Amino acid sequence: MVPAAAPTELIEALHRLQRRDGWLSPSARLDLLRQLALPPSLVQGVATFYHLFELQPPPKHRIGVCLGTACWLRGGASRC
Numbered sequence: 001m002v003p004a005a006a007p008t009e010l011i012e013a014l015h016r017l018q019r020r021d022g023w024l025s026p027s028a029r030l031d032l033l034r035q036l037a038l039p040p041s042l043v044q045g046v047a048t049f050y051h052l053f054e055l056q057p058p059p060k061h062r063i064g065v066c067l068g069t070a071c072w073l074r075g076g077a078s079r080c
Contacts, residue, residue, distance in 0.1 A: 010046055022054070023054040023057050024047050024054060
């Protein structure tokens with residue numbers, strides 16, 4: 001049996017997977033947990049804990065609104 005991967009290996013593997021596919025599909029997460037010999041709960045827990053991991057396919061277009069101080073100082077709040 002393959003020894004279980006360290007938590008840092010899991011995070012790096014999830015990042016590589018997301019860079020490759022654009023998101024973390026259920027089948028890709030299943031393949032990853034098998035490769036790293038980790039329990040499904042750990043992979044799911046890490047993937048859902050960090051907000052940078054996408055668990056759904058990315059939309060065709062994504063709109064972002066700046067709510068930071070720099071945008072506010074430039075009048076961003078008054079243009080909403």
